[in-house]
Amino acid sequence: MGLVQWLKGQLLCHLVICYGFFVSGLLINLLQICTLPLWPINKQLARRINCKLGYSLTSQSVALLEWWSGTEVTLYTDPENYRLYGKENAIVVLNHNFEIDFLCGWTFCDRFGVLGASKCLAKKELSYLPVIGWMWYFLEMVFIKRKWEEDKRNFVQSLQNLRDYPENFWVSHQSTSQLFLLHCEGTRFTEEKHRVSMEVAEKKSLPKLKHHLLPRTKGFWVAVQNLRGTVAAVYCCTLNFRNNETPTLLGVLNGEKYHPDLYVRRIPLESIPEDEAECSAWLHKLYQEKDKFQEDYSQTGCFPGPKVTPPCRPWALINWLGWTCLLLYPLCLLLVQLVNSGSILSILATVAFCAAVSVGVRWMIGQTEIKRSSSYGVPLNNK
Numbered sequence: 311m312g313l314v315q316w317l318k319g320q321l322l323c324h325l326v327i328c329y330g331f332f333v334s335g336l337l338i339n340l341l342q343i344c345t346l347p348l349w350p351i352n353k354q355l356a357r358r359i360n361c362k363l364g365y366s367l368t369s370q371s372v373a374l375l376e377w378w379s380g381t382e383v384t385l386y387t388d389p390e391n392y393r394l395y396g397k398e399n400a401i402v403v404l405n406h407n408f409e410i411d412f413l414c415g416w417t418f419c420d421r422f423g424v425l426g427a428s429k430c431l432a433k434k435e436l437s438y439l440p441v442i443g444w445m446w447y448f449l450e451m452v453f454i455k456r457k458w459e460e461d462k463r464n465f466v467q468s469l470q471n472l473r474d475y476p477e478n479f480w481v482s483h484q485s486t487s488q489l490f491l492l493h494c495e496g497t498r499f500t501e502e503k504h505r506v507s508m509e510v511a512e513k514k515s516l517p518k519l520k521h522h523l524l525p526r527t528k529g530f531w532v533a534v535q536n537l538r539g540t541v542a543a544v545y546c547c548t549l550n551f552r553n554n555e556t557p558t559l560l561g562v563l564n565g566e567k568y569h570p571d572l573y574v575r576r577i578p579l580e581s582i583p584e585d586e587a588e589c590s591a592w593l594h595k596l597y598q599e600k601d602k603f604q605e606d607y608s609q610t611g612c613f614p615g616p617k618v619t620p621p622c623r624p625w626a627l628i629n630w631l632g633w634t635c636l637l638l639y640p641l642c643l644l645l646v647q648l649v650n651s652g653s654i655l656s657i658l659a660t661v662a663f664c665a666a667v668s669v670g671v672r673w674m675i676g677q678t679e680i681k682r683s684s685s686y687g688v689p690l691n692n693k
């Protein structure tokens with residue numbers, strides 16, 4: 311193991327990274343609160359500012375994946391469609407098997423210049439996550455309790471809100487589009503959830519899936535219906551990792567390099583049925599196709615179609631280094647003053663603060679671990 315790789319595994323480095331992420335996150339949350347009075351006066355400007363602030367936080371984790379862990383992403387897609395990515399609004403349908411699938415999604419978003427504006431249908435619990443969840447609130451992320459009767463009004467309203475996002479979103483950048491991510495499986499893949507969902511498939515006389523849970527179709531249908539005229543296509547995305555890698559966020563923090571492969575098929579929205587039952591059947595068929603792609607990947611190690619690596623942009627790294635320098639300088643000054651003061655109490659308070667930041671971020675990382683996945687989708691308790 312080289313010196314650099316050894317350093318990446320050291321607690322001190324992790325503390326510095328976590329401190330930068332957490333403190334910059336709190337400052338960004340504070341700036342987001344400051345935009346509150348702007349919303350009733352100029353909503354589009356408030357959205358623009360919040361998306362830039364959101365980018366400044368989210369892209370730090372992208373920088374961690376790309377520059378710290380050195381992870382290399384590969385895209386399999388039709389070159390004709392590739393030209394359109396980042397230039398149109400789309401609904402993204404993605405499998406939910408990996409602890410860092412959201413991070414890989416963000417990396418692709420960043421490469422197509424749509425990271426700040428992209429949204430997701432997320433479980434309500436994520437809105438309470440410190441820093442990240444609070445930021446999402448201002449980005450108008452769509453949160454659901456995964457109980458349709460309780461969710462339907464708010465879900466439809468949140469989707470309608472997305473219809474009037476500003477055109478020419480970034481004044482000086484090329485991006486004018488946003489992606490809306492849907493994990494139709496509704497929860498992360500575990501053996502038990504898979505077994506239960508295949509029992510449901512059997513009852514519904516649907517073919518069994520090997521690599522996916524049975525998709526929940528209601529959210530997809532409602533999203534498609536409410537975003538017609540706003541989004542141009544559905545991107546059917548299938549993610550897997552080379553060499554049977556099982557990536558973790560902690561692994562990324564330790565500097566481990568992963569090799570995600572993403573297969574994207576673009577499906578024009580007009581080709582998706584409007585009727586609920588037909589749309590449902592269409593989604594089940596899509597998941598059967600996705601399952602076949604995963605099975606082929608497990609045999610051959612690749613997806614169909616030509617490979618392309620979308621170019622990496624420097625902004626995530628520049629932003630991350632900027633925050634790190636800005637926040638490390640006062641921290642170093644404080645540490646020097648502390649040592650000079652010789653006050654045991656102050657030194658202990660500082661150590662306690664650093665430990666609290668580290669424990670806090672470690673707890674947040676824990677939320678991404680599949681072993682802590684909710685019991686949604688297993689019997690007895692549907693939550």
Ligand SMILES: CC/C=C\C/C=C\C/C=C\C/C=C\C/C=C\C/C=C\CCC(=O)SCCNC(=O)CCNC(=O)[C@H](O)C(C)(C)COP(=O)(O)OP(=O)(O)OC[C@H]1O[C@@H](n2cnc3c(N)ncnc32)[C@H](O)[C@@H]1OP(=O)(O)O
Pocket residue numbers: 395396402404412414415416418419422428429430431432433436454455456457458459461489490491492493494495496497506507510523524525526527528529530545547574687688
């Ligand atoms: C080019 C660039 C390419 C790529 C870029 C890629 C991606 C990046 C894009 C954007 C990134 C932006 C942000 C992302 C950031 C971070 C967030 C990350 C992740 C958060 C994700 C989550 O939180 S996932 C959890 C929330 N999401 C969902 O739940 C969505 C899926 N669910 C639904 O849609 C549901 O329908 C619902 C929640 C809307 C409602 O659920 P409910 O259960 O109440 O009703 P349903 O009608 O769906 O269910 C009842 C029917 O289900 C049957 N059933 C019962 N048990 C099961 C079972 N175990 N499995 C399957 N089905 C089951 C039941 O029989 C009922 O059937 P009926 O036929 O009777 O209706």
Ligand SMILES: CCCCCCCC/C=C\CCCCCCCC(=O)OC[C@@H](O)COP(=O)(O)O
Pocket residue numbers: 327328331370371374409412433436439442493496497498671674675677678682683684685686
């Ligand atoms: C400079 C970088 C700083 C590094 C520190 C990074 C710290 C980031 C910490 C946490 C990021 C939290 C992002 C949470 C996104 C998790 C998405 C997710 O996977 O949700 C699960 C949900 O779909 C289904 O839940 P269940 O399977 O039903 O339960």
